[in-house]
Amino acid sequence: MFRRRRKSECHRIREIFAPYLDDRVTSVERDAVRYHIEICDDCQWELRSLAATVQLLSRVPVVAVSRSFTLAEAPPRQDWFPFAVPGMTRLRMATAAAVLVLAILLAGDFSGLLHTDVIVAADPADPGQQEQVVRDVEEPELPAEGEMPVLAVDDHRYEKPVAEEPVYPDYPSDQVGITQWVDQEEEIGNDFPGFVDIPGMVDAIPPTRKPYPWLLPFQIAFAVLVLVLGGANLLVRQRKRGLPQLKRS
């Protein structure tokens, strides 16, 4: 029973050896340690050996640094972008480029520059050709001089009313002023003898302009890109606010 009691006492005293050696104990703890090591050889040796270890550690020299660890400001980077603007990072350049492309796409859309002609096919019996994009329509061959132009006649849709051939002047004259002459021409419309009918296009619905099918996905993609890059710009600006960039040596 006494041995067990002494063992727990030794354990308790050894717990405060480190602060005792560093003079970080209260006077009561100091007296307790001093009293205990007088009666306990094991703890006395333990304390002496720990004191020797601390002394050995104090002999370890401080190692001199072989180089300086001061930080240097990074020089402005040579940007790969050929038209780099001074003071603009790659991220900013990319954002500006994305905004520019998006603006071009939107402007082209609104102005109709990026639209194409679409007509409905003349023959509804052919469902595969309900819509047909007309591009590069060949110029029809004009009839030779002196020949009468042949008006296209729809043979299976409806009876085309035969219009009376209007009398029209070839040019404004003293009797017909310029305004009346233009009005007459408008009345005449497509029946004007100079009008050349294109076979197969007589009954076609007049072409409407629609945007290219790739335009909308591109607009959406660039809008998303602009948002992402803009957000990244804000984050980077907040992080690096005021701190110069560093150079690793």
Add this chain to the structure above:
Amino acid sequence: MTSYEEELIQQSKDGDLDSFNQLVERYEKQVYNLALRMLGNRQDAEDATQEIFILAWKSIRSFRGGTFRTWLFRTAANFCTDELRRKRIRQVDSLDAMFPEHNPLPSPTESPEDHLLREELSGLISQHLLCLAEEQRLVITLADLQGFSYEEIALITNSSIGTVRSRLNRGRANLRDLLLKNRELLPSEFRLYK
């Protein structure tokens, strides 16, 4: 912390790199020695020291009063602990780890023999320090090699003073046991026999 140091810290917070570099010059030796004792070789210690100061520069605005040295060493201790974790994954060992440092020139006051003995002893202690558990190594380095108080160590390691005392006690006892295995290499006054 002196008022001049406070001034340097404030200027560093305002983005003045020159002021921060003055702080670096004040503490680079201590930080390097901590990194060397923790990581065990010179190259890793140099890289770690550089990274620690870069980290400190980036987060200088998060320093809100208190002791700058404690704040800096907390950054250093955390970095070294993370680095050891990464190293354990990479399992990179080098011969440098066995002989962590050499001070080539003896001081004018000691003989070449004493210098050699001191170097051997230093190498032996460094080698055995690396065998200790990380938290014990950190506490011993801070307390016995760098002279930090228990309160400062508690702040650096983010633990209680009781934990610091306990780690220091166990760490010293473990180091002593390791050193006693190579008793013949110790100076005669330290060859303790039971």
